[in-house]
Amino acid sequence: MSSLMSGARMLLECLQREGVDCIFGYPGGATLTLYDALYDHPIHHVLMRHEQNACFAAQGYARSTGRVGVCCATSGPGATNLVTGLTNALMDSIPLVAITGQVISKLIGSDAFQEADTFGITRACTKHNYLIKKAEDLPAILHEAFYLAASGRPGPVLIDVPKDMFACQVHYAPVSTIRLPGYKMNIEGHAGQIRRAAEMIWQAEKPLVYAGGGIILSGASDELRELVETINAPAVLTLMGLGGLPSWHPNFVSMPGMHGSYAANMGMTHTDLLISLGVRFDDRVTGRLSAFAPHAKVIHVDIDPAEIGKNRAADLPIVGDLKHVLRSLCEALRELRPSMGELKAAARQAWNAQIAQWQQEHPLVPAVSDTEIKPQHVMKEIDRISDGRAIVASDVGQHQMWAAQFVRFHEPRLWLTSGGLGSMGFGLPAAIGAQIAHPDKLVFAVVGDGGFQMSIPELATLATYALPVKVVIVNNGYLGMVRQWQEMFYNNRICAVEIETFPDIEKLAGAYGFKGKTIESPYELAAALEEAVKDPGPYVLNVRVSPYENVYPMVPSGGALYEMVFGPPEPAAVPATK
Amino acid sequence: MLQVISLLVENKPGALMRIAGFLTARGYNIESLTVARTLDPSLSRMTIVVDVDPSLREQVIKQMNKPVNVLQASDLTDTRSVVREMVLMKVRAPLEKRTAVLKEAEIFGARVIDSSLDGFALEATGDPEKLDEFIDIMRSYGEFEIARSGIVAMPLKTKKLRLAPPVPAGLNNMHITQGKAK
Numbered sequence: 001m002s003s004l005m006s007g008a009r010m011l012l013e014c015l016q017r018e019g020v021d022c023i024f025g026y027p028g029g030a031t032l033t034l035y036d037a038l039y040d041h042p043i044h045h046v047l048m049r050h051e052q053n054a055c056f057a058a059q060g061y062a063r064s065t066g067r068v069g070v071c072c073a074t075s076g077p078g079a080t081n082l083v084t085g086l087t088n089a090l091m092d093s094i095p096l097v098a099i100t101g102q103v104i105s106k107l108i109g110s111d112a113f114q115e116a117d118t119f120g121i122t123r124a125c126t127k128h129n130y131l132i133k134k135a136e137d138l139p140a141i142l143h144e145a146f147y148l149a150a151s152g153r154p155g156p157v158l159i160d161v162p163k164d165m166f167a168c169q170v171h172y173a174p175v176s177t178i179r180l181p182g183y184k185m186n187i188e189g190h191a192g193q194i195r196r197a198a199e200m201i202w203q204a205e206k207p208l209v210y211a212g213g214g215i216i217l218s219g220a221s222d223e224l225r226e227l228v229e230t231i232n233a234p235a236v237l238t239l240m241g242l243g244g245l246p247s248w249h250p251n252f253v254s255m256p257g258m259h260g261s262y263a264a265n266m267g268m269t270h271t272d273l274l275i276s277l278g279v280r281f282d283d284r285v286t287g288r289l290s291a292f293a294p295h296a297k298v299i300h301v302d303i304d305p306a307e308i309g310k311n312r313a314a315d316l317p318i319v320g321d322l323k324h325v326l327r328s329l330c331e332a333l334r335e336l337r338p339s340m341g342e343l344k345a346a347a348r349q350a351w352n353a354q355i356a357q358w359q360q361e362h363p364l365v366p367a368v369s370d371t372e373i374k375p376q377h378v379m380k381e382i383d384r385i386s387d388g389r390a391i392v393a394s395d396v397g398q399h400q401m402w403a404a405q406f407v408r409f410h411e412p413r414l415w416l417t418s419g420g421l422g423s424m425g426f427g428l429p430a431a432i433g434a435q436i437a438h439p440d441k442l443v444f445a446v447v448g449d450g451g452f453q454m455s456i457p458e459l460a461t462l463a464t465y466a467l468p469v470k471v472v473i474v475n476n477g478y479l480g481m482v483r484q485w486q487e488m489f490y491n492n493r494i495c496a497v498e499i500e501t502f503p504d505i506e507k508l509a510g511a512y513g514f515k516g517k518t519i520e521s522p523y524e525l526a527a528a529l530e531e532a533v534k535d536p537g538p539y540v541l542n543v544r545v546s547p548y549e550n551v552y553p554m555v556p557s558g559g560a561l562y563e564m565v566f567g568p569p570e571p572a573a574v575p576a577t578k
Numbered sequence: 579m580l581q582v583i584s585l586l587v588e589n590k591p592g593a594l595m596r597i598a599g600f601l602t603a604r605g606y607n608i609e610s611l612t613v614a615r616t617l618d619p620s621l622s623r624m625t626i627v628v629d630v631d632p633s634l635r636e637q638v639i640k641q642m643n644k645p646v647n648v649l650q651a652s653d654l655t656d657t658r659s660v661v662r663e664m665v666l667m668k669v670r671a672p673l674e675k676r677t678a679v680l681k682e683a684e685i686f687g688a689r690v691i692d693s694s695l696d697g698f699a700l701e702a703t704g705d706p707e708k709l710d711e712f713i714d715i716m717r718s719y720g721e722f723e724i725a726r727s728g729i730v731a732m733p734l735k736t737k738k739l740r741l742a743p744p745v746p747a748g749l750n751n752m753h754i755t756q757g758k759a760k
Contacts, residue, residue, distance in 0.1 A: 017748040119592060123599050128646045131591060143747035148646065174748070181741040182588060182649040306640035 002173040007135040008037035008166040011099070014142040015043060017174065020070050022046060022436060023099075024054040024061070028074020029114060030101025033166035046436055046465065049457035051078050053429035055085025057461075059094045060433025063416045064391055066219060068095040068149050069433065075101045076114030079160070080121060084423055086156045087125040091420025092240060093217055095154035097145050098122075102131070104164040118160045127155030135165045139175045147178050152185045153304040154217055189301065189320025189328060197275075197299050197316055198332035202340035204273035204297075205347035206354075207233040210256070213240030213419065214278015214302060214322050216412045221245065223326035224277065230333050232348070233275070234355045236264040238285055239404055240419040241278070247388055247408030253355060254364060257285040258555045259401040262362035263355055265553075265561040268293050270354075276300045278322050281311035282420070291560030301325050362553070362566060364405050372546040373522045375399060375474050379406035381529050382444060382472065390442040391416065391434045395427035395451030398480035401551045403446050425454030428471060432458060435467045442470070442533060449475040449502055456508075462538035463512040470532045471540040475502065476547045484550045489557070505542035516540040579632050580609060582654040582661060582731050583642055585624040586739070589615065593647040597624065600641055606630050610663075610728030621649070625731045650739055658734040663727055664703045665713065670721040671697035679719055686712040 005013070011034065015023070022044040027035045038045050048054040051073040058069030073082050079100040089096045103112040119131040128148050130141050138161070145157040201207055215224050215237075221244050228235050228251045236256040237244050245252050256264035265287075268274070274296040279285070286292040289311060300307075300314035301322060308317040318325055366376035379402045386392065388410030394400045394417045409415045416434060418426040431445035447455070452473050462469055479497040486494050509516025514537045519528045525543065532539040553564040587593050594613060601608055609627040616623050630638055635653060642651035654661070671679045676698075683690065683700050686708065692699035702712055706729060713724060 014748075120595065123592065123596055124603055129592070133591070140747075147745060147747070176747055177744045178747045179744045180646060183646050184643075184740060184742045304644075306637065306644055310637060 002171040004169050005172050006033065006037060006166065007138055007161070007168055007170060008034040010135070010138055010170065010172045011142060011161070011166070012037055012041050012043055013172065014139050015070065018068070018143070018146045020068070022061070023070040023072050024048055024057040024433065025072030026051045026054055026074070026078060028078045028101060030075035030078075030103060030163045031072065031166070033163065034072070034099075034101070034161075037166075045072075046432075047461070048429065048432070049460055051081035052085050052425070053432075053455060053458050053461075055082050055096070055098065056088070056423075056426050056429035057433035057436070058096055058098075059085065059089055059092075060393055060416050060430030061437045062094050062096055062433075063430070064413050064434035065437045066413060068097055068146055070097050070099070072099045073101070074114065075103055075118065075163075076116045078114075079118040080116055082158075083121065083125055084421075086122060086158065088418055088421040088423045088426065089156035090125055090127065092418065093154050093213060094156065095149040096156040097142075097149050098126075098156060098158040100158060100160050101166070102160045102162040105133070105162045106164075108162065118158070122158045122160075125156070126158045127153075129158040129160070131160045132162060132165045135168050135170045138165065139172065140178070143175050144178050144180060147180070148183065152183070185303070186305070186319040187303075187321045187324055189318045189325035191328065193316060193318045194325060194328045195332050197318060197329055198336050199340065200273060200297065200299060200316060201231055201275065201333060202336055202343055205344045206271045206351040207231060207273040207275060207348070208267050208271035208296075209233055209235035209275045209277065210238075210268070210279055211235060211241045211244050211277040212238040212279035215241050215244035218278065218303070218322040219412075220278075220323040220326055221412045223323055223330065225249065226330050227326055227333075230330050232352065234267055234352060236260070236267060238279055238282070238419075239417060242404060242415045243409035243412040246410040248410060253359070255404050256561070257282075258287070258557075259405065259551050259553065260285075260555075260561075261359070261364050261405070262553055262564060262566075263358035265555065265564055266358045267355055269560070269562045271296045274298045276314075277326070278302060280307050286311065287555045287559055287561045287563070291562075366406050367549065368522070369546065370522055373520065373525055373543055375476065375545040375549050376402050376406055377522060377525065378472065378474055378543050378545065379403050379446075381525050382446065383407045384526075385529055385533055386442065386444070388414075390414065390444055391431070391438065392444045392446055393417070393427045393431035393434060395445075395447040396422045396424045397448045397450065398476075398484065398549075398551050399446055399448045399474040402474075424448075424451040427451055428455040428458050428469070431469045431471070432461055432467060435469050436465070443468075445469055445471045447471065447473055448480060449473055449477065450479045450499060453499070453502075459509070459512045459538070459540070463514060467538055468536060469538055471538070472529070472532075473505070473540065473542045474545055475542050476545050476549065477502070478547060480549075481551070487550070502542075505540050509538075509540045512538075514538040514540075516542065518542040518544065520544040579630065580655075581628050581630055581635050581638060582659070582729060583626045583628065583639065584652050584654050584659075584731055584733065585626065585642060585648055586616070586650040587613075587622045587624055588647040588649065589620050589622050590647050593622070593645070594624075596645045596647065597626075597642070600645055601626070601628060601638075604638075604641055606634075606638060610726075612728045612730050625729050627729050649741065650737065652733060652737055654731050654733055659731050660734065661705055661729055661731040662703055663706045663709055663729050664701065665709050665727070666691075666725045667700050667702070667713070667716060668723040669697045669700060669716050669719055671719060675719055679716070682712075682715055688712065
């Protein structure tokens with residue numbers, strides 16, 4: 001069965017075969033033929049206002065659904081504008097397929113108008129990339145791209161398509177098989193290793209589950225919960241893993257790391273068995289690596305063998321997909337329970353009590369004031385309204401950490417954040433992607449005043465598609481996280497972080513045709529948020545928060561996790577007079 | 579410390595760029611890199627020498643196994659393997675030194691591939707350290723130019739090649755190999 005059609009049409013057919021219902025993009029000269037084919041094609045195209053935001057929106061879509069996000073840009077500047085988004089997806093292992101136009105094949109290498117070496121430029125920011133040389137190759141490559149993006153350790157895959165490949169007429173025969181002989185994957189995990197892991201777990205006195213983004217990517221949150229309940233051990237979730245275990249779960253401690261809780265970081269420091277699941281021992285989690293989890297043996301489960309032993313040596317490595325490995329691990333644990341389950345029961349009870357005590361000693365409590373709005377208070381209110389169920393897309397900076405500390409997530413795929421790359425400007429476009437995928441869900445874009453101004457153009461996208469995203473700007477008039485570091489580590493020399501100039505949000509939102517409001521009093525906060533949520537359309541709530549609030553606890557860069565700072569330094573004590 | 583890696587790679591556009599990029603992105607210095615087709619023209623054999631701390635050797639191999647086009651990456655540093663390099667050199671040899679130069683060449687098993695009034699062009703093959711010695715000696719004869727090929731290596735014991743089986747196309751928008759999202 002084969003039929004004659006244009007390369008562009010063929011590409012759309014293949015996208016449809018992959019179940020793609022919507023793509024995020026921005027057209028241009030090199031993709032004209034593709035857009036011409038989209039004109040009467042059922043695939044929905046969401047026109048963003050910048051290619052970078054198209055890439056972020058596709059990731060919001062991908063993260064909130066678990067499906068592959070698709071974005072599209074033209075050659076040259078369109079393609080180079082994708083680079084930040086692709087790097088972001090690579091760092092956070094987000095399944096993404098990017099399609100870029102390229103100048104016509106004959107002109108490649110001639111420095112043609114809007115030509116860039118996209119294939120070369122994106123080598124370092126994709127899991128894999130392709131340059132189409134023959135239109136006949138398009139179907140096989142497109143299906144390969146989806147397979148690579150979604151399977152194993154997910155990631156972004158880019159296909160660069162010269163303009164003539166979109167235009168030429170070729171016989172399309174659906175591809176039935178993908179052949180990637182070098183793309184090997186371990187899914188199940190080594191049975192012997194899993195059994196040994198189960199033995200180690202029952203023998204541990206102070207086990208700690210350290211779970212990350214891999215849990216979400218693998219769809220293994222039920223299995224994680226089963227593990228945690230089977231062994232009744234405390235669990236910390238990284239920034240990327242939030243929602244992997246319901247926030248209400250009694251075994252859930254909180255996020256560890258630079259802005260993690262005291263209990264989580266003390267847990268990391270004192271555990272004798274770190275059960276590491278889909279994590280990569282990021283420097284923001286471990287603090288000074290040589291002082292990280294100094295007493296712990298490490299079980300490390302990851303689908304990417306290169307992650308194991310990269311930063312911290314694993315005593316017991318398991319390469320496999322978490323959903324499968326955790327199922328087998330729980331089974332092995334249950335089998336061994338009669339003989340081993342009670343071995344360390346007393347010690348483990350004491351360990352759980354210890355964790356609870358640490359939680360009581362320094363709980364994460366949101367600061368609240370009756371004269372000004374504390375940013376933590378904003379998060380607490382968002383949390384109250386969300387009740388663990390809303391999608392929250394964050395930007396990057398102080399507000400991101402406060403959101404991670406105080407907003408609860410009872411399910412995976414609700415918390416969308418730029419973890420690895422930390423790209424400002426991620427929040428609003430990611431929220432757009434999530435709202436497109438979940439038209440009936442409450443979606444917050446929680447952003448700082450810095451990141452918001454990087455993504456302001458996308459207010460037009462909100463208006464165009466009438467997306468009821470609730471944009472909450474945590475506005476302190478500063479690039480707060482940078483200022484916090486200047487205060488703490490650069491002698492308080494505050495440089496280039498004041499961004500007091502900010503648009504009148506009511507007028508700005510009004511100019512786009514929807515509602516916006518600025519509030520300053522803590523007594524307005526709850527009502528204003530409720531009003532925003534009740535409004536059927538997009539809404540921008542500009543919350544003027546106390547300008548000098550900083551994120552605590554904090555492990556200073558290069559410090560060990562137990563060297564946490566809980567607040568600003570006390571004013572120097574007056575020296576006693578003689 | 580030098581690590582010798584042998585890679586079996588699909589002959590696909592960008593494969594070389596990707597592999598070199600994976601190494602440089604992790605901060606590993608490439609000392610030499612050779613690449614040519616195998617008996618199967620769709621595959622290439624690459625020999626890469628990198629300068630890394632011995633503790634990172636395993637990580638380097640894992641990184642080298644990651645590019646989609648790499649079928650197999652093996653560390654030849656400590657395995658039984660043959661390692662050879664070729665050097666071409668131009669030696670300036672006035673009449674009174676010609677015999678001495680030829681004698682040295684003979685000792686190291688080098689072949690004369692060109693001879694002129696100015697001197698010789700020589701070709702030598704051997705293990706890299708031996709070539710270093712040869713080069714040092716020939717240098718002492720005066721004006722000198724060389725081109726080295728970089729190392730070509732082969733393990734003496736063949737490692738079984740594990741390949742990924744074909745998978746059906748067109749169903750991958752959901753994680754088919756992994757747990758579904760919902």
